Amino acid sequence: MQSQITMLKTFIHGLLFLNCIGTAQATPYVPASPDTVLEKLPNNSSVASKEFITLRAKLNTDPQNIGLAVKLAKLYIERSREEGDPRYLGYAQAALGPWWKLAEPPVEILVMRATLLQSTHHFDQSLLDLNAVLRKDRKNGQAWITRSTILQVQGEYAKALQSCEQLYPLATKLITTTCVTNIRNLSGQAEQSYQKLKTAYAESGETNADIQVWVLTLLAEMANRLGDNLAAEKYFQQAIKIEDPDSYLLGSYSDFLLDQHHPQEVIKLLSAKTRIDALLLRYAEALKAANFKEAGIQVDALRQRFSAAMMRGDTVHQREQSRFELRLMKNPIRAMEIAKLNWQVQKEPADARVYLEAAVAANDQPAISAMTHWIEKNHQQDVILEKIMMSYKGKS
Amino acid sequence: MMKYLTLCLTTITLLCMYNTAAYAHKPSDSYLIMQVKDGAINGQWDIALRDLDYAIGLDENANSEITWQEVLNKQKEIKAYAFARLSIDTNLPIKNYQTICDITPKQILIDHHTDGAYAVIKFASDCKAAINNLDVNYTLFADIDPSHRGLLRLEFKGATKTAIFGPDNARQNFILIKPSRFTEFKDYIVEGIWHIWKGYDHILFLISLLLPAVLIRTANTWQPSHNFKFTFIDVLKVVTAFTLAHSITLTLATLHVVTLPSRWVEATIAASIVTAALNNIYPGILKRRWLAAFVFGLVHGFGFAAVLSDLGLQGGALMIALVGFNVGVEIGQLGILSIFLPGAFMMRNTWFYQRLIFYVGSILIMVIACLWFIERAFNMKIFTLIPLIG
Numbered sequence: 001m002q003s004q005i006t007m008l009k010t011f012i013h014g015l016l017f018l019n020c021i022g023t024a025q026a027t028p029y030v031p032a033s034p035d036t037v038l039e040k041l042p043n044n045s046s047v048a049s050k051e052f053i054t055l056r057a058k059l060n061t062d063p064q065n066i067g068l069a070v071k072l073a074k075l076y077i078e079r080s081r082e083e084g085d086p087r088y089l090g091y092a093q094a095a096l097g098p099w100w101k102l103a104e105p106p107v108e109i110l111v112m113r114a115t116l117l118q119s120t121h122h123f124d125q126s127l128l129d130l131n132a133v134l135r136k137d138r139k140n141g142q143a144w145i146t147r148s149t150i151l152q153v154q155g156e157y158a159k160a161l162q163s164c165e166q167l168y169p170l171a172t173k174l175i176t177t178t179c180v181t182n183i184r185n186l187s188g189q190a191e192q193s194y195q196k197l198k199t200a201y202a203e204s205g206e207t208n209a210d211i212q213v214w215v216l217t218l219l220a221e222m223a224n225r226l227g228d229n230l231a232a233e234k235y236f237q238q239a240i241k242i243e244d245p246d247s248y249l250l251g252s253y254s255d256f257l258l259d260q261h262h263p264q265e266v267i268k269l270l271s272a273k274t275r276i277d278a279l280l281l282r283y284a285e286a287l288k289a290a291n292f293k294e295a296g297i298q299v300d301a302l303r304q305r306f307s308a309a310m311m312r313g314d315t316v317h318q319r320e321q322s323r324f325e326l327r328l329m330k331n332p333i334r335a336m337e338i339a340k341l342n343w344q345v346q347k348e349p350a351d352a353r354v355y356l357e358a359a360v361a362a363n364d365q366p367a368i369s370a371m372t373h374w375i376e377k378n379h380q381q382d383v384i385l386e387k388i389m390m391s392y393k394g395k396s
Numbered sequence: 397m398m399k400y401l402t403l404c405l406t407t408i409t410l411l412c413m414y415n416t417a418a419y420a421h422k423p424s425d426s427y428l429i430m431q432v433k434d435g436a437i438n439g440q441w442d443i444a445l446r447d448l449d450y451a452i453g454l455d456e457n458a459n460s461e462i463t464w465q466e467v468l469n470k471q472k473e474i475k476a477y478a479f480a481r482l483s484i485d486t487n488l489p490i491k492n493y494q495t496i497c498d499i500t501p502k503q504i505l506i507d508h509h510t511d512g513a514y515a516v517i518k519f520a521s522d523c524k525a526a527i528n529n530l531d532v533n534y535t536l537f538a539d540i541d542p543s544h545r546g547l548l549r550l551e552f553k554g555a556t557k558t559a560i561f562g563p564d565n566a567r568q569n570f571i572l573i574k575p576s577r578f579t580e581f582k583d584y585i586v587e588g589i590w591h592i593w594k595g596y597d598h599i600l601f602l603i604s605l606l607l608p609a610v611l612i613r614t615a616n617t618w619q620p621s622h623n624f625k626f627t628f629i630d631v632l633k634v635v636t637a638f639t640l641a642h643s644i645t646l647t648l649a650t651l652h653v654v655t656l657p658s659r660w661v662e663a664t665i666a667a668s669i670v671t672a673a674l675n676n677i678y679p680g681i682l683k684r685r686w687l688a689a690f691v692f693g694l695v696h697g698f699g700f701a702a703v704l705s706d707l708g709l710q711g712g713a714l715m716i717a718l719v720g721f722n723v724g725v726e727i728g729q730l731g732i733l734s735i736f737l738p739g740a741f742m743m744r745n746t747w748f749y750q751r752l753i754f755y756v757g758s759i760l761i762m763v764i765a766c767l768w769f770i771e772r773a774f775n776m777k778i779f780t781l782i783p784l785i786g
Binding site for chain 1: 418419420421422423424425440442445446447449450455460461462463464465467468505506507509510511512513516539540541542543544545547558560
């Protein structure tokens with residue numbers, strides 16, 4: 001009996017730790033026992049982590065070694081993407097420390113610096129680095145593709161397309177076609193580019209999981225914008241089964257499911273992914289849609305996270321923050337303010353949507369007509385945006 | 397038993413229901429709070445355990461978990477690591493006043509922020525003076541994670557200031573009490589006095605020019621002057637010329653109308669002392685000493701200006717600094733005169749003055765100034781080898 005109670009105590013202790021760590025910023029305290037586990041670290045005993053430790057030690061003794069620095073930075077960036085953890089981006093920058101402030105570092109370093117700058121939404125600086133790379137090395141496929149991605153995010157479709165076209169002799173047919181169709185899809189050729197990518201994917205027999213996921217996610221989003229929900233669902237389903245889904249895919253699929261009024265599926269999909277702000281946002285929206293009481297707690301957690309980000313001057317999550325203000329805090333004026341700031345930095349369909357939804361909710365006429373103009377100018381076909389416009393016209 | 401377990405679990409679920417948010421993935425931040433009261437600072441610094449582990453390794457048994465014991469084992473290292481990367485000074489706008497505030501770390505506690513557990517280090521800092529402003533230099537994790545930010549909350553008399561520290565803005569200054577114009581003026585006067593007293597080169601130049609003032613050159617020898625009035629006028633001419641000249645260039649340089657490379661200025665100042673002292677031994681090099689005082693005074697003015705132009709002052713503050721500093725320099729100069737002149741006049745008839753002070757003194761000044769010249773012109777360090785003089 002005694003030992004059972006001890007076991008029970010340990011069990012309860014564990015439960016308390018798992019569930020109650022929370023984000024409450026109470027007064028600092030002395031932990032109850034020396035054995036209290038305060039923090040779980042990313043798995044340091046894994047093979048990948050050991051590689052990090054060895055590389056980091058090597059680079060410490062030879063910090064000017066370009067090869068080592070680039071290798072370590074690349075590993076950190078990959079890990080940051082896998083885990084959705086921005087701390088690794090800082091570590092990657094540290095690896096590039098000796099070259100970070102140089103005007104013209106070696107090409108390999110420039111590519112890595114551009115990738116990091118892109119990850120932290122410093123798009124213009126990243127483009128400067130990429131242009132510098134391409135002046136020295138016109139055949140740098142990585143630089144062309146990152147350049148096209150940034151230009152697409154900035155809504156510079158003509159320039160983005162030019163970058164994609166440079167890939168023809170440098171990359172596989174599928175990669176080039178995906179790059180090109182992705183841009184065309186947003187600039188007036190929604191249906192043709194969708195069909196073209198579908199065919200290219202089927203013909204390619206691609207086996208690389210990362211590329212498969214990339215293409216399938218884009219196909220799902222294209223189908224979604226064209227209003228073919230069945231096809232979108234099919235592609236999303238295929239994509240998440242290929243490998244442990246990345247946070248972009250999870251976010252995109254969750255948005256689709258929320259639009260289809262399937263919050264329960266979103267809750268299932270994201271319940272273990274809430275360390276990532278963008279996914280916690282969808283999770284909280286789903287909880288709210290499903291009338292779960294826990295929604296309030298998650299909304300509070302999000303509020304704390306956004307204020308922590310704002311305290312450090314981060315603007316990386318403005319897209320999510322605007323949506324948070326609009327959908328969860330019911331503050332369209334604030335949502336519109338943030339959406340406008342976000343729109344200055346990025347102009348993807350998700351940004352257009354956040355902007356338009358906020359503008360309609362705040363009844364901000366100039367903002368609505370600015371967005372309508374933008375959509376028309378680029379011949380963007382997107383049933384989701386059309387639906388928001390319809391709801392506005394219905395109201396007025 | 398089962399019933400007990402169920403009951404417990406229900407309680408826990410209830411307890412935790414309002415607190416089941418997961419930790420966030422976010423870039424690294426530390427939270428620094430400083431409460432300033434009189435000459436002391438009460439501080440609290442929250443640093444993520446994960447970051448400390450990355451920097452100095454807390455997870456001794458490498459099981460990817462950090463326990464309270466593991467934190468306690470590394471207490472000393474945590475404090476040493478952190479406070480080697482934070483320094484607090486309190487300084488008036490003028491550098492000579494700068495005092496470093498000693499930081500004493502106290503106990504370590506634990507708290508939680510959105511992304512996990514943090515070591516909370518309480519600390520006290522003693523600035524040994526009233527804190528009018530604070531200069532904070534923050535370099536935590538700058539080398540291993542340049543995206544780390546230090547978020548400061550500075551509390552003073554009910555007001556709160558916030559700031560973000562990062563590798564590109566590691567050093568920031570916070571004005572807590574804006575000094576009154578009068579205090580500022582007074583501070584600059586004091587600074588001016590100090591500057592002329594501490595910068596031996598200006599004193600030596602003046603003294604070299606004034607050593608002959610109590611003597612008269614007749615028939616190729618130095619004779620004591622009979623007339624204090626005559627001596628006084630001679631001194632007045634030299635000092636006025638020097639003052640006028642350095643005031644002109646001090647103003648021009650502080651306003652950035654004219655700027656000269658400091659190495660060139662400093663070397664010429666040394667050369668001016670050599671020339672003035674040499675003129676005592678071989679009279680006639682400088683025909684009119686007041687003219688020499690004026691010409692070289694122009695260069696000395698550039699030397700004074702270095703103190704002010706570094707402060708980056710503008711507008712009204714610059715005028716106060718300029719006038720205050722100049723007044724201070726003149727007061728300092730008058731102080732030197734009021735000691736030197738009566739003494740020299742009284743001793744002018746003695747062998748002690750005429751031979752020892754006048755000749756040996758001039759030669760000594762010349763030697764020192766020559767060494768200064770070599771140091772400054774060729775960027776060498778001689779006086780570390782001769783600590784007695786330096």
